[in-house]
Amino acid sequence: MKSALTRRFLPMLCSVLALVAVLALGACSAQQPAGSIRIGTMPTEDILPMWVAEEEGLFENAGVDAEIVVFDSAQGLSAALTAGEVDIAMTDPMRAVKLCESGTDLSLEWITLGATPEQGRFGVLTSADSGITSLADLANGTKGVGLAANTVPEYVFEQLCVQQGIDPASIPVSEVASLPDRYGLVAADQLDAAALPASMLALGQASGMVLLADDATGENVSQSVMVVRDAYNTGEGAKTLAAVREVWDEAASRINADPERYRMLLVEKANLNEQVAASYAICEYPMARTAQGEPAYPPAELIEPVLSWMSAKGYVTKNVSYDESNGSFVIS
Template identity: 25%
Template sequence: MFTTRKTTSRTSRTTTAKAVGALGAAALLAFTTACGGGGDGASGGEGGLEKTSVTVGALPIADFSTLWWAEEKGFFEEEGLDVTIEPVQGGPVGAQMVATGELDFTTSTTFNTMSATDNGMPVDTAASLSGSADNSIAMYVNPDSDIQGIEDLDGKTIGINNTNNTGDVTFRALADHLGVDVEPTFIEVPFTEMLTGVQSGSIDVGYSPEPFLSAAWDAGMRQIVDLTEGPNHEIATSNIVSGKAFLGRNPNTAAAFARALYAANEDILAKEQEWRDWLPSIAQLDEGTAQQLPMPVFATEMDEEGIGHVADLMIEQGIISEDYDASEFIWTPED
């Protein structure tokens, strides 16, 4: 059964966290460069595309598969767009590249985007991509570990791809929801090395999304925390980011790009089995994993409520400023 994000009211959460530090050097460089950027082409006039060839940074994983589906199935072409997908190392790097004009769009996480914009990076969310399906992000241990659950993680080392992102934010949100007072030590470990880190004992606990999570189960790892429970249910995780300068100069192009993504997601949701059969052609996973992994909660419109929920969690945890307003960093086309 496929899933789609539902618009449901969430309980308002108190925002009592302290504001974070000043603008980082990388963000400052991106801001300075973007402010001096040149034009992207002739004006599109009444609804015409300002430019037809665009570049987007992405990693070939299930959460971002919309981009390849839109390209292969002709959704970009229907909007008059010629899209080139380029590999990026991750959300923070991609955000800097769109801020400086090296890319027109990039995939990111909502968590990365909020940290970047709170620190002054001139980027906006141009489209929502997906949320986390049930059982799609989790923490695990060796099968003989003494760790049985979240209450046993005080002082333990947990591998995480980068801090103040999906893994640790959802962990703290879940611990708070459950009333569990634990303070583990988060150690940055690439997803490709997470499993071996747990197996070797260099970290006590691993954290992974799909498809790395399926690899952990295949290796016999034991789950101790499901990070999609409670306040993290269908949490808005993946988005498309673009530079404010690009969006200001190319609103019709950006709107066409977003329309193509949402149309592609509608198509995926209507053709789940075809999507699963196709997924190994663009992502590094085998056919069996593609048939079993939880399907992302693909977005068919801008998920402003979901983005606001993530902002509330990050404010509560003191990661972004108390007065951060997520709506200020969501780009919407003019009517």
């Protein structure tokens, strides 16, 4: 009798054990880390989805060991990319081109802000007492427009001038590399105006300063981008980057669905001034993947005008072209 029972139930027992083994293996596979990644950034709103992902455990859910490394300066961030101290980073197309030109191989992966004109605005601000009311008035200025060479604010300033039929070369400028210094100088009426990012435009307007123009409407001018070092984007690194794309999209979707839920996180991480903390407009964030699940590399129509401008200004010394099929630059 015992032998008969054994013969009857043994196959069933084996099937159950096999099923348990498969389920256990699947669970282990789901928990396997996709890999580790170091994400470099400045303390700006452009990277909010990464902070949301960190705060809400999205990296952990995706099996990614992610470290967000914050830098006080763009120069420090660029140096870390060059040295391989970070794997991907939020930066701008101008800086990405210069890094490639200097020998740091990288590619543009997705737009962090600037897929539409409303995202991540830049503009030109003047003091309340300057008497200046338009970009055209700046041609008669004596203190100059504060900006820094080969940066997004300079590019936006010149494009805004061109859009209004003004020759940018007709307007005196003053090189002020530090954004806080630039803001302080224009607030004290020691500059005719200053080219600044969104957070400082908002603070200035809240303080009674005058916005002369910005790029939030009309032609899409400015972008921030996520770049990856080519040395990282291979093998396990490429798999991890693909997982991070999915994490970004999930975090961006959460922000877009309920931006107010993340206001305090944005205020903390982007160091927003308390004067604008409650009213600062939270952007809608673009996706890192297309609707078909493919990488959403920045389109050539947004990057090529930047390359042409850099060439005309003498900011690049080599021929640079952009391949939107994989986000890479070709330098010859």
